[in-house]
Structure formats: C-alpha cells, structure tokens
Amino acid sequence: AQKITQTQPGMFVQEKEAVTLDCTYDTSDQSYGLFWYKQPSSGEMIFLIYQGSYDEQNATEGRYSLNFQKARKSANLVISASQLGDSAMYFCAMRDNYGQNFVFGPGTRLSVLP
C-alpha cells in the first residue's frame, strides 16, 4: 500500500526567507506521480506542483520547486521568498500507477511571520 509521510506538523518561516517542507513516500510502483497542494483556511485545495517518477529534472513553478530524490523516496517542497499569503496547510500527495487513487499525507501547517 502507498503511504505519504510529512514529519513536520507545523513550521514557521520569516517573510522573504525560503522554507523546505518535507515529504517522504512509500510505494512499490515504478511509475507514479507526486503532487503538492496548498489549503488556506478557506478550505479549498490549490494545486501547486507536480513531479513524475521518471522526470529527470526537479519540477519548478514560480516560487515553488520540488526537490525530488527518488532513491531516498523524498519529494520536498521548497518555497522561496515566503509571503504572508503562503500561510496555510500544505499537503503532499501521490497518485498510483493506475491513475485513480490519490493518497495524501497528514499535512504541514506553515506560518509566515512578518
């Protein structure tokens, strides 16, 4: 069975600094997808970034980048130049090889300090 682990229940970062949110995963599939979502207090899950298991380059989307280390089964999210609006819950998720089942981690609550 697939599993996502996020070991940081809460993180604090100073505005304009970079922060890394950890994610490790467990799967026996060779092909899978890794996703990061942001959930503000309003509740909506906002897609941030995607990394495929066969992608050789780390994914980047604006201020978000994914530090993918396949051998270590980790997919950490790096947010550069943090903004106050980045304060939210962040979820790492994995989609299985057959494409239908998403497994989410427990999330990390990020608080950006002014």
Place this chain on the structure above:
Amino acid sequence: ETGVTQTPRHLVMGMTNKKSLKCEQHLGHNAMYWYKQSAKKPLELMFVYNFKEQTENNSVPSRFSPECPNSSHLFLHLHTLQPEDSALYLCASSQSPTVGGSETQYFGPGTRLLVL
C-alpha cells in the same frame, strides 16, 4: 463560473435528515472524485467516477450515496448520518486517469458538514 464549484458551502443536519451535496466542474474533465477531510486526519478518497461510471468505492458506508448523471456533475446523497460524519467534503475533477499519466486533480471549495 470557472473551475470546480460546490454547494452548499455549509450544511447543518440532524441524524434523521436527508440532504445532498452538489459538485459541478467547468474544466471539461471526465473524472470526478469525492473526498472526506476530518479534523486531524489525512484526506480520504471516498468515490471515483470516470466517464460517469463509478470506478472506486473505498469502503464507504451506505449512508453516503454518490450519483454522477454526467461528466460535469457529481452529487453526494446523505441520509441517517452520524455525528462522526461531520467533516469537510471536497469534490475534485481531472482528465481521465491514465497509467503513469500526470493528470492533476482540481478541487472545489468544499462543503463543511455538521451532523447534530
């Protein structure tokens, strides 16, 4: 409207009530999903529909009954719920999943349900 919409945004119901949650997607997707998010628990996938056909039912109690009349609309019918069913119910949609594909799920704002 764009994206994925859900109504109502908030719902309070008694254990003997019958209510329905509605989800509509305007993204041209063919797959739709229901998730349950309880406090201090990871997001749980409940149901998956692909081209209007249910393809996943993750051991969800029968008091939750999904309906997908077309690829743009998804309902979750609720009856005789329990207080522990109080949660945020999120709907999502995506292009039809393919093996090894990169289809991303896009979520609606959710319905906050309180069962008294």
